[in-house]
Amino acid sequence: GDSVTQMEGPVTLSEEAFLTINCTYTATGYPSLFWYVQYPGEGLQLLLKATKADDKGSNKGFEATYRKETTSFHLEKGSVQVSDSAVYFCASPGTSYGKLTFGQGTILTVHP
Amino acid sequence: GAGVSQSPRYKVAKRGQDVALRCDPISGHVSLFWYQQALGQGPEFLTYFQNEAQLDKSGLPSDRFFAERPEGSVSTLKIQRTQQEDSAVYLCASSLVRDSSYEQYFGPGTRLTVT
Numbered sequence: 548g549d550s551v552t553q554m555e556g557p558v559t560l561s562e563e564a565f566l567t568i569n570c571t572y573t574a575t576g577y578p579s580l581f582w583y584v585q586y587p588g589e590g591l592q593l594l595l596k597a598t599k600a601d602d603k604g605s606n607k608g609f610e611a612t613y614r615k616e617t618t619s620f621h622l623e624k625g626s627v628q629v630s631d632s633a634v635y636f637c638a639s640p641g642t643s644y645g646k647l648t649f650g651q652g653t654i655l656t657v658h659p
Numbered sequence: 660g661a662g663v664s665q666s667p668r669y670k671v672a673k674r675g676q677d678v679a680l681r682c683d684p685i686s687g688h689v690s691l692f693w694y695q696q697a698l699g700q701g702p703e704f705l706t707y708f709q710n711e712a713q714l715d716k717s718g719l720p721s722d723r724f725f726a727e728r729p730e731g732s733v734s735t736l737k738i739q740r741t742q743q744e745d746s747a748v749y750l751c752a753s754s755l756v757r758d759s760s761y762e763q764y765f766g767p768g769t770r771l772t773v774t
Contacts (some may be wrong), residue, residue, distance in 0.1 A: 551701075579760040589749065590663075591702070591765040598760045636701050640759035644690060646715060647763065649701030 549641035550575045553650035560627055560657050568622040568653045570611075570637035580604075580613050580620040581647070585634040594622075594635070627657045661685065663766035671772045672741045675716050684753030691734050692763060693726055694750040701748050708734060709757055727737045741773045743750045 550565070572580065579651040585639040595604035600615035609624045620637060637650040664683045672678050684691050689710055694702035695718075707715040710731035719726070723742075728734040728749070739747055748770050752763040 575755075583765075590767040591752075593762045596760070596762070638701075642715070643759055644707060644709065644714070644757045645708055645754060645759040645761060645763065646692065646704050647694075647702070648704070651701050652699075 549648045551637050551639050551641055551648050551650040552573050553635075553637050553653050557654035557656065560655070562629055562657055562659050563626045564657075566622070566624040566627045566631075566655070568635055568637075568655070570620045570622065570650055571618050572620065572637070572639045573618065574639050578613070578615075579640055580611075580619070581609055581638045581640075582609070583638055583649075585636070587633065587650075591611065591636070626644045627655070629657045629659055631655060632657045663751055663753055663764050665749075665766040665769050667769060668767060669770050669772075671774060674742060674773055675740050677737065677739045678741055678771065680738075680749050680771070682734045682736070682751030682766060684732065684734070684751065685755075685764055686732070688753035688755050688764075690754040690757050690761075690763075692752045692754075693734070693736050694736055694752065695720075696748040696750055696768070698747075705736070705749075738771075741771075743773050746771055746773045 579598045581596045583591045584594045595606040597604040597613035603612045638647045691708040693705040696702040705716040708728040723739045725737045748768040751766045
């Protein structure tokens with residue numbers, strides 16, 4: 548079946564550092580890919596998405612490019628802020644109606 | 660506008676009790692999903708509704724779990740004879756159309772603790 552794998556372990560960075568969170572997927576169809584974010588005390592919200600190979604999703608300074616050749620959708624940001632501290636989830640729909648398979652989540656903590 | 664709401668936000672149940680968790684999706688959204696999120700994990704799919712029809716219940720972990728959406732709007736997830744392993748956050752999400760590329764809007768979740 549479909550699966551999504553995120554990098555292991557929490558990430559701790561200083562403000563203005565460069566961020567990469569790796570995500571790889573296996574999917575047999577319905578190729579949209581998503582990054583969702585969960586801020587402390589809040590619900591999951593969509594951060595960005597890409598709907599086909601080579602698409603780049605971007606939002607709030609974050610970017611991710613859908614790489615079919617490496618089955619990856621890594622999340623990047625050039626300069627993180629304290630307010631970016633949250634849990635980030637990579638997700639892929641495994642059906643035509645959008646049933647999501649999530650990665651295990653990556654906790655990001657940004658220190659001033 | 661109003662987002663997805665869930666109630667209660669927190670529920671403590673004694674083992675063996677029945678619980679009912681409510682989801683109010685965004686008005687007009689066709690698709691409704693339930694997910695279960697264990698501590699430190701990503702959400703896992705439970706069930707899917709298109710309007711009032713439950714089209715996929717493959718993720719329900721046992722026959723103690725039951726979901727309904729009788730009028731195609733509000734949905735209820737019911738867990739009978741709760742067990743400790745049912746302790747988790749239950750998330751509801753809705754989407755405007757039945758399409759894998761469309762965003763799902765999540766509610767804040769109901770945190771269920773079974774003692």
